[in-house]
Amino acid sequence: MITTIVMVSVETDRIPEVAQAIADLDGVSEVYSVAGDVDLIAIVRVREFDQIAEVIAGRLSKIEGVLHTDTHVAFRAYSRHDLEAAFSIGYTASE
Template identity: 70%
Template sequence: MITAIVLVHTDADRIPETAQEIADLDGVAEVYSCAGDVDLIAIVKVKEHEQLADVIAGKLSKVEGVQHTDTHIAFRSYSSADTEAAFAVGD
């Protein structure tokens, strides 16, 4: 599974609507509204690199209210929650 963290700058008056529209897209696992330099952070999870372009450039960036995005591709996860979930199969 390929994970991309997408920093999303949006129109300030459409943050909730834009976040929900992004969350509803296939390939988007989670969307967070946050304080700081960006308005939203979207976690995109796909099986193949080619799908990143379909989800991010093809759909996410075209959602009404999205001004621009900055995408970071994850190489490895160090989350203890992910490790625990992997060993909890069958519990």
């Protein structure tokens, strides 16, 4: 699975509608409304690199109200859950 993080700048008065339209796209797993330099962050998960262009350039960036996107492709994921699982192999809390 290929994960991309898409920073999305949106027309201010259209943020909720644009967020929902992005969330409804196939390949988009989550959309966050955020404070900072961008208005929304979308998490796109696809199986092949070609699908990144289809989802982002082909559909997401064409949604009315989207002004600009900045896409980052994730190489590797790290999380507390993953690290705890790796170090607790064979151990259960009931033991």
